[in-house]
Amino acid sequence: MSEERTNLQFNVLRNAIYHTGRRMTLERWNRWCNFATILLGAAAMVDVVRTTDFEESQILIGAAVAGIGAAQLVFDFGGRARDHQSLQREYYGLLADIEETPDASIEQVALWRGKMLRISGDEPPVLRALDAKAYNDAIGASGMFEPDQRLHIPWSHRIFGALFAFEGHHYEMLREKAGNRDQK
Secondary structure, eight states: OOHHHHHHHHHHHHHHHHHHHHHHHHHHHHHHHHHHHHHHHHHHHHHHHHOSSOOHHHHHHHHHHHHHHHHHHHHOHHHHHHHHHHHHHHHHHHHHHHHTOTTOOHHHHHHHHHHHHHHHTTOOOOOHHHHHHHHHHHHHHHOOSOGGGSBOOOHHHHHHTTTOOOTTOOOOBHHHHHHHHHHO
């Protein structure tokens, strides 16, 4: 298997894993927002029916329903999840094409690279910490590279990676980090 084909196959797998993770996260947020909106809306209606006095609980529950409903509309978790599902499907389709041709020619690899770039053009902005996690997951899933080629992801990036892009951060490979530690 050529190194170029292996690298392409790895990058397609990484992208597929990234979009799987994003889809699952956004679907989870969408479900929780739906659940909270329904639950809080029902609680607000119970309070309205129970009494006509405007107590703090009615105001807080009403504000929570409005806030969560607004977040669903503005951030469109369900729509974004479907976008990532579509990208995930395209990347896994391309990965299947690559797997079906173990002895690919240079021209075939170039066609696959072009297809990967076309799919990448439809991607929303990448969240770098989640992309680094997908990279590590692809190393583990593929067995193509040594474990010391995984990326070190700081704990704060693991926690806030779904919210912030962390643009410009350089994620060091574990072997680079070990080399830097040995030099000190």
